[in-house]
Amino acid sequence: MKIYSSEQIRNVALLGHGGSGKTTLIEAMANVAGITKRQGKVEEGNTISDFDKEEIKRGFSINTSCIPIEWQDCKINLLDTPGYFDFMGEAKEATRVADSAIIVVSGKSGVEVGTEKAWEYAEDMQIPKMIFVTDMDDEQANLKNVLEQLREIFGKSIAPFQVPIKEGESFVGFVNVVKMQGRKFVKDHVEQCDIPEGMNDELEPVREMILEAVAESDEGLMEKYFDGEEFTLEEIQTALHNGVIEGSIVPVLCGSGISNTGVQVLLNSILKYMPAPKEENTVVKAIDPETNEEVKVTCDKDEPMSALIFKTIVDPYIGRLSLFRVYSGVFKADSNYLNVNKDGSERISHIYILRGKEQIEVKEIRAGDIGAVAKLSNTSTGNTLCDKSRPVKLDGINFPESLACRAVFPKTKGDEEKISSGLHKLMEEDPTIKVVLDSENHQELLYGIGGQHLDVIISKLEAKFKVGVDLKKPKVPYRETIKKKVKVQGKHKKQSGGHGQYGDVHIEFEPSGDRETPYIFEEKIFGGSVPKNYFPAVEKGLQESVLHGVIAGYPVVGVKATLVDGSYHPVDSSEMAFKIATTVAFKKGIVEASPVLLEPIVTVKVVVPDAYMGDVIGDLNKRRGRVLGMNPAKGKQEIVAEVPQAEMYGYSTDLRSMTQSRGLFTQKFERYDEAPIDVQEKVVEAKKNEE
Numbered sequence: 001m002k003i004y005s006s007e008q009i010r011n012v013a014l015l016g017h018g019g020s021g022k023t024t025l026i027e028a029m030a031n032v033a034g035i036t037k038r039q040g041k042v043e044e045g046n047t048i049s050d051f052d053k054e055e056i057k058r059g060f061s062i063n064t065s066c067i068p069i070e071w072q073d074c075k076i077n078l079l080d081t082p083g084y085f086d087f088m089g090e091a092k093e094a095t096r097v098a099d100s101a102i103i104v105v106s107g108k109s110g111v112e113v114g115t116e117k118a119w120e121y122a123e124d125m126q127i128p129k130m131i132f133v134t135d136m137d138d139e140q141a142n143l144k145n146v147l148e149q150l151r152e153i154f155g156k157s158i159a160p161f162q163v164p165i166k167e168g169e170s171f172v173g174f175v176n177v178v179k180m181q182g183r184k185f186v187k188d189h190v191e192q193c194d195i196p197e198g199m200n201d202e203l204e205p206v207r208e209m210i211l212e213a214v215a216e217s218d219e220g221l222m223e224k225y226f227d228g229e230e231f232t233l234e235e236i237q238t239a240l241h242n243g244v245i246e247g248s249i250v251p252v253l254c255g256s257g258i259s260n261t262g263v264q265v266l267l268n269s270i271l272k273y274m275p276a277p278k279e280e281n282t283v284v285k286a287i288d289p290e291t292n293e294e295v296k297v298t299c300d301k302d303e304p305m306s307a308l309i310f311k312t313i314v315d316p317y318i319g320r321l322s323l324f325r326v327y328s329g330v331f332k333a334d335s336n337y338l339n340v341n342k343d344g345s346e347r348i349s350h351i352y353i354l355r356g357k358e359q360i361e362v363k364e365i366r367a368g369d370i371g372a373v374a375k376l377s378n379t380s381t382g383n384t385l386c387d388k389s390r391p392v393k394l395d396g397i398n399f400p401e402s403l404a405c406r407a408v409f410p411k412t413k414g415d416e417e418k419i420s421s422g423l424h425k426l427m428e429e430d431p432t433i434k435v436v437l438d439s440e441n442h443q444e445l446l447y448g449i450g451g452q453h454l455d456v457i458i459s460k461l462e463a464k465f466k467v468g469v470d471l472k473k474p475k476v477p478y479r480e481t482i483k484k485k486v487k488v489q490g491k492h493k494k495q496s497g498g499h500g501q502y503g504d505v506h507i508e509f510e511p512s513g514d515r516e517t518p519y520i521f522e523e524k525i526f527g528g529s530v531p532k533n534y535f536p537a538v539e540k541g542l543q544e545s546v547l548h549g550v551i552a553g554y555p556v557v558g559v560k561a562t563l564v565d566g567s568y569h570p571v572d573s574s575e576m577a578f579k580i581a582t583t584v585a586f587k588k589g590i591v592e593a594s595p596v597l598l599e600p601i602v603t604v605k606v607v608v609p610d611a612y613m614g615d616v617i618g619d620l621n622k623r624r625g626r627v628l629g630m631n632p633a634k635g636k637q638e639i640v641a642e643v644p645q646a647e648m649y650g651y652s653t654d655l656r657s658m659t660q661s662r663g664l665f666t667q668k669f670e671r672y673d674e675a676p677i678d679v680q681e682k683v684v685e686a687k688k689n690e691e
Contacts, residue, residue, distance in 0.1 A: 001068070001070070001353050001360050001362060002070070002075075003362065003363075003364060003365075003366060004074070004075040004366065004369060005301065005366060005368075006276060006277045006278040006299050006300075006301070006366065006367050006368030006369070007276050007278055008073065008074045008075060008276070009074070009075050009076075009077065009276055009277055009368045009369050010074065010075070010076045010077065010099065010100065010270055010271065010274050010275075010276060011077045011079070011097060011098045011099045011100070011277060011325070011368070011370060012076060012077065012078055012079065012098060012099070012100050012101065012102055012270060012274060013079040013081055013091070013094040013095050013098035013100075013101045013102070013122075013127075014026060014078060014079065014080050014081060014101075014102050014104060015081055015083075015091060015094075015095070015101050015102070015103050015104070015117075015118030015121060015122065016083050016103050016104035016105060016114055016115060016118050017083050017105075017106075017109070017112035017113065017114025017115050017117075017118070018060060018082070018083030018084040018085075018114055019060065019083065019106075020083060020104045020105060020106045020109070020112070020114065020115070020134070021104055021106060021134040021135060021257045021258075022061070022080055022081070022083065022104045023042050023047050023049050023050050023061055023080055024041070024042060024047075024134070024257035024258055025104055025132065025134055025257035025263070025266075026047075026048070026049050026067050026078050026080050026257075027039050027040045027041075027047050027048065027049075027257065028256075028257040028258075028260045028263045029067075029069055029076075029078065029263055029266070029267060030048055030067060030069060031260060031263075032260065032263045032264050032267065033069045033070060033071050033267070035048070035069065035355070036048065039260065042059055042060070043059060045057075045059075047356075048065075048067055048355065048356040048358075049061070049065040049067050049080040049356050050065070050080075051065070051356050051357040053463055054456055054459055054460060054463070057459075058456075060082065060083070060084060061080060061081065061082040061083065061084075061087075061090075062082055062087055062090070062456055063082070063087075063090055063313075064079055064080065064081045064082070064090040064091070064093050064094045064311060065079075065080050065354075065356055066078070066079055066080075066323060066354050066355070066370055067079075067080060067355055067356060068353055068354075068355055068370070069267070071267045071271065072267075072268070072271060074271055075369070076267065076270055076271075077369070077370045079094035079097075079098055081094045081095075083114045083118075084114075084452065085114075085117065085449070085450065085656070085661055086448070086449045086450035086451070086452040086453035086456075087449070087453065087456075088117070088121075088400050088449060089399050089400060089430060089431065089432035089449065090311075090430075091118075091121055092121065092397055092398060092399055092400065093310045093311050093381070093397055094310075095121045095122060095124070095125045095127065096125065096308070096310055096395075096397045096398075097308065097310045097325040097370065098125075098127055099127060099128075099274070099275050099276070099277055100127050100128045100129070100130065100244075100270075100274040100275060101118070101121070101122040101127055101128070101129050101130070102129075102130050102131070102132050102266075102270075103115060103118045103119060103122070103129055103130070103131045103132070104131075104132050104134055105131055105132070105133050105134070105146060105150075106133075106134060106135045106141075107133045107134060107135040107136045107138060107140075107141030107142065107143060107146060107254065108135050108138050108140045108141050110142075110145060110146050110149050111146065111149040111150060111153055113660050113661045113662055114661075116153065116662070117661075119154060124398075126247070128244045128245050128246075128247060128250075128274060128275060129244075129247070129250045130244070130250065130251045130252075130253065130269065130270070130273065130274065131150065131158070131250060131251070131252045131253070132252075132253050132254070132255065132262075132266055133146050133252060133253070133254040133255075134254075134255060134256055134257050134258075135256060135257075135258070136164055136171045136254045136255055136256050136261070136262070137170070137171045137256040137258065137259045137261060138256075139169045141171070143160075143163070143164055143254055144202070147160055147206075147252065150252065151209075154250065156212070156213070156216070157213065157247065157248055157249055157250045158209070158250050158252060159209055159210050159213040159240070159243075159249045159250060159251055159252065160177060160206045160209060160210070160251075160252040161176065161177055161178055161210070161251045161252060161253055161269070162174040162175065162176060162177060162252070162253055162254050162262075162265075163175045163177060163199065163202055163203055163206050164254055165182060165183075165184070165193075165196055165199075171256065171259075171261065172184060172185060173185050173190070173193060174254060174255075174262065174265075175195050175199065175203060177203065177206050177207050177210055178210060178233070178236055178237065178240065179233060180195070180203075180207070181195070182194050182195045182196070183265070185261045185262075189264065190264055190265060210236070210240075211225060211231065212225075213240075213243060213248070213249045214231060214235070214236055214239040214240065214243070214249075216243075216248060217239045217240075217242060217243040217246070217248055217249065218239060218242075221235065221239055237272070240273060241272065241273050244273045244274065244275075245275050245279065251269065251273060253265065253266055253269055276368065277299050277367065277368030277369075278299045278300075278367075278368060283296045283297070283298055283299075284296070284297045284298075284299070284327050284328075284394065285297075285395070286306065286327075286384075286392040286393055286394050286395070287392065287393040288391065288392060288393075289340050289391050289392075289393050290391065295392055297327050297328045297392055297394070298328055299327060299328060299367045299368050300328060300329075300367055301329060301330050301366045301367050302329075303328035303329045303367070304328065304329050304386065304387035304389050304390040305326065305328060305329030305330060305331055305332075305337065305385075305386060305387040306326075306327045306328045306329065306384060306385075306386040306387070306390075306392050306394060307324040307325060307326045307327060307331050307337075307384070307385050307386070308324060308325055308327065308382075308383075308384055308394045308395075308396075309322045309323070309324050309376075309379055309380065309381055309382065309383045309384075309385065310323055310324065310325060310381065310382075310397060311323040311381060312380060312381045312428050312429050313429060314425045314426070314428050314429045315464075319374060319375050320374065320375055320376065320428070321352075321354070321359075321372050321373070321374055322372060322373050322374075322376050322379060322381075323354065323370065323371070323372045324365075324370070324371060324372070324373065324385065325368075325369070325370050326365050326366060326367050326368065326369055326370075326371070327367065327368075327394060328367050329367060329387060330364050330365070330366050330367070331348075331351060331364060331365040331366075331371060331385075332348070332351075332363065332364045333348060333349065333350055333351045333362075333363050333364065334348065334349065335347075335348045336348070336388070337385040337386060337387065337388070338385065338386055338387070338388045338391055339378065339379050339383055339384070339385055340383070340384045340385075340386060340391050340392065340393045341380075341382070341383040341384060341393065342378050342379065342383065344378050345388075346376050346377065346378070346379055346385060347377075348373055349374070349375070350373070350374055351363075351364070351365060351371050351372070351373050352371060352372045352373070352374070353365070353370075353371055353372070354371075354372045359372070380428060380431075381397065381428075381431050382396035382397050382431070383396075397431070399431050399432050400432060400449060401666055402432050402433065402434050402447040402448050402449050402453075403447065403449075403651075403652050403665070403666070403667060404447065404448050404449060404450050404451060404453065404454055404652045404653070405445055405446070405447050405474055405649075406445070406446050406454055406471035406472065406473070406474060407438075407443040407444065407445055407446075407471070407472045407473065407474040407475070408423075408435075408443075408444045408445070408446045408469050408470075408471060409443075409469060409470045409471075409472060410467070410468070410469055410470075411468035411469060411470060412467075412468065415467050415468075415469075418465060418466075418467040419444075419461065419467050419469055420435075420444075421465070422461045422464065422465035422467055423435050423446070423457075423461070425464075425465070426457060426460060426461070426464075430457075432448065432449055432453070433446070433447070433448060433457060434446075434447035434448075435447070438474070438475075438477070440477055440555065441474075441475040441477060443474060443475060445474055446471070449652070450652050450653065450656070451652075451653050454471060458471060473649055474649070476599065476600065476645055476646045477554075477600060477645075478552065478554045478597055478598060478599055478600070478675070478683060479515070479549075479554055479555055479556070479557045479597075479598040479600075479672050480549030480550070480551050480552070480554050480555070480556045480557070480590075480595055480596070480597055480598065481511065481515065481556060481557055481558040481559065481595070481596060481598055481672075481674075482509060482510070482511055482556075482558075482559060482590055482593035482594060482595055482596070483511060483593065483594040483595075483596055484510070484511075484593050484594045485508065485509070485510035485511075485593070486508070486509050486510075486589050486592045486593045487506065487507070487508045487509075487564070487589075488506070488507060488509070488585050488588045488589040488592060489504070489505070489506050489585065489588075490503075490504075490505050490507065490581040490582055490583070490584035490585025490586070490588065490589075491503070491504045491505075491581055491584065492504075492577050492578075492580040492581040492584060494577075495572075499571060499572055500569075500571075500572040501572055501574060501576065501577040501580075502568065502569035502572035502573050502577055503534070503537075503566075503568070503573060503574070503576075503577030503578035503579070503580060503581035503582075504530075504566045504567040504568065504581055505530065505538060505563060505565075505566040505578065505581045505582055505585050506563070506564050506565035506566055506585075507538075507561050507562065507563055507564065507582070507585045507586075507589060508561070508562040508564055509559060509560070509561055509586075509589040509590065509593050510559075510560050510562075510593070511558055511559070511560070512558050512559055512560035513558065514558060515557045515558040515598065515671065515672045516557070516671075517557065517558070518546040518555065518556060518557050518558075518559070519542050519543075519546050519556070519557075519559045519560070519561055520559075520560045520561070521538070521539045521542055521561050521562075521563075522560070522561070522562045522563070523535055523538075523562065523563040523564075524562055524563070524564050525563060525564070525565070525566070529565050529566050529567055529568075530563065530565075530566040530567070530568060530578070531568060531573075534568065534573070534575060534578040535563070536575070537575035537576070537578040537579045537582070538563055538578055538579070538581075538582045540575075540579050540582075541578070541579040541580070541581070541582025541583050541586070542561055542582055542586065544579075544583065545582065545583050545586035545587070546559065546586075549590065549595065550587060550590050550591050550595055551595050551596075551597050551680070551684060552597065552683055552684045552687040553687060554597070556590065557598070557672065559590075561586075561589075566581075596674050596675070596680070597674070597675045597679070597680040597683055597684075598672035598673060598674055598675060599644050599645065599646060599672065599673060599674075599675040599679065600644070600645040600646075600669060600671075600672055601642050601643070601644055601645065601669075601670045601671055601672065601673050602642070602643055602644075602645050602648060602667040602668060602669055602670055603640065603641075603642055603667065603668050603670045604620070604625070604639075604640075604641050604642070604643050604648070604651075604665055604666070604667045605638055605639070605640050605665060605666050605667075606620075606638070606639045606641070606655065606663055606664070606665040607633050607636050607637070607638045607639075607663065607664045607665070608636060608637060608639070608659050608662060608663040608664075609635075609636050609637075609659070609662055610636070610637055612658060612659045612662065612663060613630075613637055613639070615658045615659075616639060616655070616658060616659070616663065617639060619654065619658060620639070620641045620643060623643050623644070623647035623648070623651075624643065624644050624647055624676075625641045625642065625643035625644075625647070626641060626642045626643075627639060627640070627641045628640045628641055628642060642670060643667075644673075644675075644679075645669070646679075648667060651665065652665070
């Protein structure tokens with residue numbers, strides 16, 4: 001493949017609701033550009049971008065894939081992203097390195113939740129947007145309704161560039177509203193035609209939208225618009241291009257990925273209206289790792305090299321591939337680069353341009369372009385590789401928090417190591433996977449973005465690493481404490497030929513008020529009833545005793561133990577004897593001091609549109625939650641509540657159901673509180689059944 005300069009490159013992320021037709025549209029683009037002779041279909045599992053076995057099996061995108069298309073002596077790097085929310089980490093990777101986004105909307109389904117999310121992803125990264133309404137060949141498609149929805153939700157920036165021409169129920173062409181010319185689809189190309197009669201009523205409001213958008217992009221044009229003067233085509237196109245880059249104009253095009261209509265026009269529009277890397281990100285902010293000061297990285301092939309690793313692919317057979325975008329300079333094969341994040345050097349042997357799973361080897365990748373490198377030894381997603389002469393650290397990727405949690409158990413005994421190794425490799429590929437070892441409850445916890453995400457992880461473990469696992473509800477890390485002050489004696493006396501064992505302690509147990517610390521130990525011994533050299537043994541006994549409480553065997557917290565008296569034997573006393581005596585005192589004292597079970601409480605922040613507030617608050621109350629307050633958050637509401645951790649199991653799925661996937665939440669451990677009696681009884685019963 002030819003090496004392109006930054007002016008000839010467009011990096012475009014395709015975003016949209018799951019099933020809206022992104023992969024099909026990319027397949028149509030590849031076909032129009034001559035990359036494929038036959039257009040692949042998602043349902044047949046033969047598309048360029050959905051090549052992973054899981055994607056073929058399930059019939060939807062799970063990973064972001066890069067499909068470079070050469071068109072009119074330019075290169076368009078299309079990043080096909082998953083639309084399902086469980087895989088939003090992949091969309092975040094794509095929008096981090098893209099300079100613009102195409103949001104795909106189905107002409108039948110209209111604006112869906114995934115459309116709104118796609119808009120948010122692009123807004124977060126402040127990249128220009130274009131909307132492509134697909135499925136226009138379907139008799140249920142209605143562009144007018146879709147445009148109304150887009151305008152209502154996203155505002156005045158929506159600017160339709162086309163109005164469909166229909167013959168009967170068939171979508172046969174469109175009117176280019178910018179040029180006010182008809183276009184008809186003829187086999188594999190588009191021909192100019194007259195605007196059919198009777199379309200004026202439909203065209204006028206759309207043309208008005210465009211002219212308004214053009215006028216609002218510049219004060220001079222605004223004056224011209226109000227004076228009733230006509231804009232020239234050059235003025236319109238220049239204003240549209242600038243407006244798209246600024247984000248004040250979002251073009252809407254239409255067509256069909258399945259019947260391959262309007263796709264050629266879309267490719268032309270990408271080159272005409274979407275920014276090249278040099279235009280959009282001429283200067284990127286980075287950090288000097290030595291001084292921690294901000295530095296500027298310029299998109300220029302003559303600058304020192306800097307590149308961001310934005311995705312990692314791990315395959316048991318082909319090894320590891322790291323996808324990168326070059327922000328300055330030229331990334332060359334047979335070179336050494338500095339990994340700023342790991343403070344180590346990486347040897348680059350071969351570099352590739354990936355087209356789906358196809359690897360096209362090249363000698364270099366220039367500023368603004370996207371490539372891949374194999375077998376990096378110590379570089380992961382989000383790391384910066386750069387020239388050693390100018391160390392810079394580029395911004396990483398802001399991944400969503402993974403809050404869906406399950407405990408992992410091997411289907412076959414002895415597979416623990418294989419599971420751990422497989423999960424570690426999948427974590428390299430997908431940074432939204434998190435594994436936590438809960439040694440207290442003897443369980444390995446797997447975190448993902450949602451239930452479907454966890455299901456795919458397990459499926460990949462089986463397919464790639466030949467290991468089967470079961471997912472179960474994780475155990476809650478309860479604690480135990482006491483509510484009143486007691487004084488008890490613990491005595492250990494044993495005689496068995498030769499030296500015996502003797503230890504005697506009198507300990508006061510009381511609540512310490514600090515539930516983050518297991519115990520506080522003090523001694524108030526008068527007259528040497530317990531020699532000082534046995535104090536450490538008493539504390540050792542406490543240290544071991546607090547690991548298992550008396551209610552359900554959970555760790556004990558918030559206890560103050562004061563050694564106030566005791567006795568010893570000059571021959572038979574030993575450290576072991578005093579340790580055992582302390583254990584006896586602990587068990588007796590905790591039982592007498594009104595022991596209670598504590599449950600972990602988490603602070604939950606839920607961000608939802610106003611319409612779902614009532615449902616969400618009602619649900620939090622059902623979960624024994626306590627709403628603390630509400631804050632406005634970017635046109636939505638943030639509900640802050642404290643909820644017992646045990647009640648948050650499955651919340652990510654429930655919140656999606658309640659809010660049609662529009663709600664987001666985060667949770668953070670806050671403290672331990674006394675559990676209600678009915679909860680304590682259930683926990684004790686469950687613990688007995690375990691045994």
